[in-house]
Amino acid sequence: MFIFQQCAPSKTISTQRSDDYEEDISRYRIQYTDSIDQATSLDDSVVPNPEERVLASTLETPYSVTEDMAEYFRAVDDLNQKRNEYQGFTLQVYAGNSRERANEAKLKVYDALPDSEPKMAFNTLFRVRVGEYDNRLEAQQDYIALKEFFPNVLFVPATFPVVD
Numbered sequence: 001m002f003i004f005q006q007c008a009p010s011k012t013i014s015t016q017r018s019d020d021y022e023e024d025i026s027r028y029r030i031q032y033t034d035s036i037d038q039a040t041s042l043d044d045s046v047v048p049n050p051e052e053r054v055l056a057s058t059l060e061t062p063y064s065v066t067e068d069m070a071e072y073f074r075a076v077d078d079l080n081q082k083r084n085e086y087q088g089f090t091l092q093v094y095a096g097n098s099r100e101r102a103n104e105a106k107l108k109v110y111d112a113l114p115d116s117e118p119k120m121a122f123n124t125l126f127r128v129r130v131g132e133y134d135n136r137l138e139a140q141q142d143y144i145a146l147k148e149f150f151p152n153v154l155f156v157p158a159t160f161p162v163v164d
Contacts (some may be wrong), residue, residue, distance in 0.1 A: 093152075112149045
């Protein structure tokens with residue numbers, strides 16, 4: 001009996017419900033203008049948009065990084081303009097030591113994407129890459145088409161020259 005008493009919790013936990021808790025979050029809800037009330041108060045020929053958003057209050061965001069991110073993106077844009085290039089993505093379908101396999105991969109790309117222009121480059125490895133995309137979403141359709149022929153296709157960050 002002494003052993004069980006020592007193992008028992010020393011603190012009791014209350015399981016009572018607290019029905020007196022209240023929280024008012026109505027000031028954070030988005031309020032939509034009522035088109036019926038406005039239509040009667042305005043000229044009948046002009047009906048306001050019932051989907052127009054009216055914010056009940058503005059949330060304060062003291063730790064917002066929006067301004068910092070905008071400043072960063074401006075700096076990147078300035079650097080790209082100085083260098084006359086932009087940053088984007090390309091799809092890599094082959095990387096290896098064999099020139100023959102790289103040429104085979106380059107020819108196989110035409111089966112997946114007939115209008116594409118695959119490029120082969122050598123820098124310690126032969127690489128076959130396809131396309132110049134501004135972002136990954138833009139490359140997604142070509143990625144899916146290439147995935148059938150090349151299971152190891154990759155998104156690769158790259159810089160491209162600006163063409164006027």
